[in-house]
Amino acid sequence: MTYSSADRVYDEVKELILTCELPGGEMISEGDIATRCEVSRTPVREAFLRLAAEGWMRLYPKRGALVVPIGxxxxxxxxxxxxxxxxxxxxxxxxxxxxxxxxxxxxxxxxxxxxxxxxxxxxxxxxxxxxxxxxxxxxxxxxxxxxxxxxxxxxxxxxxxxxxxxxxxxxxxxxxxxxxxxxxxxxxxxxxxxxxxxxxxxxxxxxxxxxx
Incomplete structure (x- = not known):
C-alpha cells in the first residue's frame, strides 16, 4: 500500500493535535500546513477531510479548520x-x-x-x-x-x-x-x-x- 503525501500530512497534523502543539480552539489554514509540510494544498485538503471525519477538526470553507477542543x-x-x-x-x-x-x-x-x-x-x-x-x-x-x-x-x-x-x-x-x-x-x-x-x-x- 502506497504511503501518499496526504497520509504523511494526516499523520503529522494528527500528531501535532495529540501533542497539543496545535491546541484545541486554534484555527489553522491549508496554506499554513502546506508550507509546514512542504506539500501542495491538495494533500492537505485530503488530510483535513480525514481529520474532520474522525472528529479532530471542524472545517470552515474559505476560513480554515478549527482544532476541536477537548470537551x-x-x-x-x-x-x-x-x-x-x-x-x-x-x-x-x-x-x-x-x-x-x-x-x-x-x-x-x-x-x-x-x-x-x-x-x-x-x-x-x-x-x-x-x-x-x-x-x-x-x-x-x-x-x-x-x-x-x-x-x-x-x-x-x-x-x-x-x-x-x-x-x-x-x-x-x-x-x-x-x-x-x-x-x-x-x-x-x-x-x-x-x-x-x-x-x-x-x-x-x-x-x-x-x-x-
Missing part, C-alpha cells in the same frame, strides 16, 4: 472508561502471582522511562504515561478490552499533554502516583488499586469532584 463530557467519559478497564484487568489477575509479578516489573521499568524524560517534554511524557496504563489493561488477558483501551490511547495522550502544557509540575505527581500504583499491583490489592487509580486520574486531570 468536558468527553474527558469524563475517557476517564470513566479507563477506571473500568484498568480495575477489571487487575481484578482478573489478582490471584495469579506470576502475572502480578510480571506486570509490576513492567510498570517499574516504564516508570524508569518516565523519570528519564525532561519534565518539560509534554509530548514524550504523555506518550509514556499512556504506555504505563496500557500495560495494565494488556495484562488482563482480554484482547477485546485491550483493543478498546488502545483506541482510547489517542484521547488519553492528548488529555495528558494538554494538562502538562498547562502545568508542567504535574509530572511530579504522576511519577509519585505511578510508583504507588506499581506497588499496589505488586501487592495484588485490587480494591486499593481501584481507589488509587480513580483518585490519580481525577487529580491529574482536574476532576477532583469525582468521576461520573
Amino acid at each position: 468536558e463530557r468527553e474527558a469524563r467519559d475517557v476517564l470513566d472508561a479507563r477506571v473500568l478497564l484498568e480495575t477489571h484487568a487487575i481484578g482478573a489477575i489478582a490471584q495469579d502471582p506470576t502475572a502480578i509479578a510480571n506486570l509490576a516489573g513492567q510498570l517499574r521499568t516504564s516508570l524508569d522511562g518516565h523519570r528519564a524524560v525532561d519534565a518539560t517534554d509534554a509530548a514524550e511524557f504523555a506518550r509514556l504515561d499512556a504506555e504505563f496504563h496500557q500495560l495494565i489493561v494488556a495484562a488482563g488477558r482480554n484482547g477485546l478490552l485491550a483493543d478498546f483501551y488502545t483506541s482510547l490511547g489517542e484521547r488519553h495522550r492528548r488529555m495528558t499533554a494538554a494538562r502538562l502544557r498547562h502545568d508542567p509540575t504535574v509530572t511530579a505527581q504522576i511519577l509519585t502516583d505511578h510508583a504507588e500504583l506499581a506497588d499496589v499491583v505488586a501487592a495484588a490489592d485490587a480494591d486499593r488499586f481501584a481507589d488509587l487509580l480513580a483518585a490519580h486520574l481525577a487529580s491529574v486531570h482536574g476532576t477532583e469532584g469525582g468521576l461520573s
Whole structure:
C-alpha cells in the first residue's frame, strides 16, 4: 500500500493535535500546513477531510479548520472508561502471582522511562504515561478490552499533554502516583488499586469532584 503525501500530512497534523502543539480552539489554514509540510494544498485538503471525519477538526470553507477542543463530557467519559478497564484487568489477575509479578516489573521499568524524560517534554511524557496504563489493561488477558483501551490511547495522550502544557509540575505527581500504583499491583490489592487509580486520574486531570 502506497504511503501518499496526504497520509504523511494526516499523520503529522494528527500528531501535532495529540501533542497539543496545535491546541484545541486554534484555527489553522491549508496554506499554513502546506508550507509546514512542504506539500501542495491538495494533500492537505485530503488530510483535513480525514481529520474532520474522525472528529479532530471542524472545517470552515474559505476560513480554515478549527482544532476541536477537548470537551468536558468527553474527558469524563475517557476517564470513566479507563477506571473500568484498568480495575477489571487487575481484578482478573489478582490471584495469579506470576502475572502480578510480571506486570509490576513492567510498570517499574516504564516508570524508569518516565523519570528519564525532561519534565518539560509534554509530548514524550504523555506518550509514556499512556504506555504505563496500557500495560495494565494488556495484562488482563482480554484482547477485546485491550483493543478498546488502545483506541482510547489517542484521547488519553492528548488529555495528558494538554494538562502538562498547562502545568508542567504535574509530572511530579504522576511519577509519585505511578510508583504507588506499581506497588499496589505488586501487592495484588485490587480494591486499593481501584481507589488509587480513580483518585490519580481525577487529580491529574482536574476532576477532583469525582468521576461520573
